[in-house]
Amino acid sequence: MSEGEKLIPINIEDEMKSAYIDYSMSVIVSRALPDVRDGLKPVHRRVLFGMYELGVAANRPHKKSARIVGEVLGKYHPHGDSSVYDAMVRMAQDWSLRYLLVDGQGNFGSVDGDSPAAMRYTEARMKKIAEEILADIDKETVDFQLNFDDTLEEPKVMPTKIPTLLLNGASGIAVGMATNMAPHNLNEVIDGTLAYIDNNDIEIDELIQHIKAPDFPTGGIIYGYEGVREAFKTGRGRVVMRAKTNFEEVDGRECIVVSEIPYQVNKADMIKKTADLVNEHKIEGISTIRDESDRKGMRIVYVLKRDAVPNIVLNMLFKYTQLQSSFSINNIALVDGRPQLLNLKDLIHYFVEHRHEVVTRRAEYELRKAEERAHILEGLIIASDNIDEVISIIRGSKNADEARERLIERFALSEIQARAIVEMRLRQLTGLEQEKLRAEYDEIMKLINHLKELLASKELRMNLIKEELTEIKNKYGDERRSQIEYAGGEMNIEDLIADEQVVITISHAGYIKRTPLSEYKTQNRGGVGQKSAGTRDQDFLEHMYVATNHQYMLFFTQKGKCYWMRVYEIPEGSKTSKGRAIQNLINIENDDKVKAFICTQDLKDEEYINNHFVIMCTKQGQVKKTPLEQYSRPRQNGINAITIKEDDELLEVKLTDGNSKVLIAGRSGKLVRFDEAKTRPMGRTASGVRGITLANEKDEVIGMVSVSDLSSEILVVSENGYGKRSSLDEYRETNRGGKGVKTMNITDKTGELVSINAVTDNDDLMIINKSGLTIRMRISDLRVMGRATQGVRLINIKGNDSIAAVAKVMREEDDEEILLDAEGNIISPQIPEVSPEDASTDESTDIIE
Secondary structure: OOOOOOOOOOOHHHHHHHHHHHHHHHHHHHHHOOEOOOOOOHHHHHHHHHHHHHOOOOOOOOEEHHHHHHHHHHHOOOOOHHHHHHHHHHOOOOOOOOOOOEEEEOOOOOOOOOOOOOOOOOEEEEOHHHHHHHOOHHHOOOOEEEOOOOOOEEEOOOOOOOOHHHHHOEEEEOOOOEEEEOOOOHHHHHHHHHHHHHOOOOOHHHHHHHOOOOOOOOOOEEEOOHHHHHHHHHOEEEEEEEOEEEEEEEOOEEEEEEEEOOOOOOHHHHHHHHHHHHHOOOOOOEEEEEEOOEOOEOOEEEEEOOOOOHHHHHHHHHHHOOOEEEEEEEOEEEEOOEEEEOOHHHHHHHHHHHHHHHHHHHHHHHHHHHHHHHHHHHHHHHHHHOHHHHHHHHHOOOOHHHHHHHHHHHHOOOHHHHHHHHOOOHHHHOHHHHHHHHHHHHHHHHHHHHHHHHHHOHHHHHHHHHHHHHHHHHHHOOOOOOEEEOOOOOOOHHHHOOOOEEEEEEEOOOEEEEEEHHHOOEOOOOOOOEEOOOOOOOOOEEEEEEEEOOOEEEEEEOOOEEEEEEHHHOOEOOOOOOOEEHHHOOOOOOOOOEEEEEEEOOOOOHHHHHOOEEEEEEOOOEEEEEEHHHHOOOOOOOEEOOOOOOOOOEEEEEEEOOOOEEEEEEOOOEEEEEEHHHOOEOOOOOOOEEOOOOOOOOOOEEEEEEEOOOOOEEEEEEOOOEEEEEEHHHOOOOOOOOOOEEOOOOOOOOOOEEEEEEEOOOEEEEEEEOOOEEEEEEHHHOOEOOOOOOOEEOOOOOOOOOEEEEEEEEOOOOOOEOEEOOOOOEEOOOOOOOOOOOOOOOOOOOOOO
16 A cells, blocks of 8 residues: 555445446436427537537538537537437437437438448538527526536536427436437427417316327327326326228238338337237248338238138237337426426426526516626717717717716716727717717617516416517427327237137137137037037037127136137138137147137226126136126236135126026036025135035036026036037026036936026027037927936937037027038938937927928
């Protein structure tokens, strides 16, 4: 250690804490966050001020970028040259900033992510609108501070005439916080600001009528309005953006043409990633992608395969590529040097407040200058009125100082007036010049009176701000680029999908598909059935449901988890296609299976989700009721719907309105009926209460029905193709947990129960065998029987085949009645023969008419 030096021991924890806090404050205040008043970060402010000092205005020639960067680096911004150049480049890119502040000449990069040329090759100057940000900076409108080496002064904030923060937005990552602010349209922002000035108590909903939504430089479509409204009201929100697309026929091929892409999307990267998805078969239906963009504008062409449906391909592109992306708004800016989350009204308020201060300070400065000039003019007028005597005094003086003193003494002038008279030029002695002096004095006095009135009245100052804003609007206002699709939203792609009824089939091995209901034709009862879904070896169709494309699907698995999907997101397939594995659509565990789903309407409608319930039933007879609201926010990896006990699994799930009758049936043919109110609502993680006491260890629940319409009838089907419908009144209401009453006379001929449904005459019945055969019939063809009967044969079962699933479907008036043989050939409608066994005197057999 050198002589005279000493060591001071410091706790490293304290030093780290102190150093890191200093660093983070520096990043927050002096680097990453914009000032709410002028909307600029220090680097942007310094670039513009450096250009102003260099004189590179909009009406002057361009200067080398390296010259500008050197000026800013050397005088104001002691960081790397790339930080200055990159900031300046961004201010010149029309796909980065909504309103450009720098006029660049040369290669300033591209929307494909190409780098700009080095600063020694490019040139720049200020845009006209940037001069409005610096307007009146020389009139003491803003405070200045010393630069990094205390040799020069730089402005702390710009006296901007335009609300830059709202117009161009900002993004930056500080320490412990970040900002991401969207750009907006100048016309709209100024209209909103004028409305705020007229009424400081204006509500944000009223401001939204003027400032409708962000307006991105790359255009595109703002899809859905909920995120926009949330961001305007709270300062945070997620705006969904979509590319602007249309369908064209090019060389006889259907194409999707993209003319505008979402903000901050790299076009080249997007096309490459889309091509990768097409090659990996994650997006089907695209044969070629071409980028035909040129100087005239953007044009990306997706050439479709001949059998592709354009709407569905476009839907897939929106889902899997950056043709749809989101902008997460986080309005954090510096207010009095402190970071603050701001809503729309706050942003306008602080700009107007700043503008008011600038106008006041400018008026004070102009008043001072005007009074100083008026003071001098008063002296000059006195001199011109007594010109001979003044000349005489000056000629008789030894020097200028003596002349000034004698003039002050003779005419009671001030030092400044006397100096102005002594320095007066001879030409000012002419009569014309004297008239000019008096005219100038009169004008100055009018200006002084006006400025005093301005300073005395806040209303006048606010009117002046409004006039200047209106002038800015007239000079720089333009049309909105981003369209707003109010009906859109993340969950509303249904405009592209027809809201038709579909049949959803799930195979035993977990393959799922949706097929238009129109593909299934009505057959006579007793028909062999029509060849349906192709299945893999030893796989068979197990579940069949009917829904519409626009509905929400909540999938429930046997392990008690819930997953969320829209029906149109389920891949479409023909009756003979295998479908897609559910594991590829939802993040389901390998050893889990989907057992039930419910169709719901809008999961964001609070009244709807709070007045509807989900009732679940397990194979061991447990039931649970939970408000639908608990399932309105499913996550990608699913949520727990019910806690399943060991050796049990979730079997059935129903959506109710809270006033339903619940019926639970077991394989043994017993059924229990109880009121839904007997089951209190529980949380998602509860395991439920006993719904039915099973007959024996081998018995298990085969289904649950919830009925709100008491005129409904109960249809049960056994595994050997027998079924019947009975009146709901046949089943007396009991407490839950009972053993139940007989719902079907179970024999070896009928086999055990496999299905229970609530039906009416207006329904059709669809039955599917494990072999893949389906039959569709009218419920009205089945007569109502007592609950203890054996039922009638619904479908002829061949060999070891048995029924896999039964579903009721809505009647379609124009359904044909056709009959097909096992190979799918149309045969003449005929009555199946009734065997002597079926024609016994047992009430179980229906005489087919």
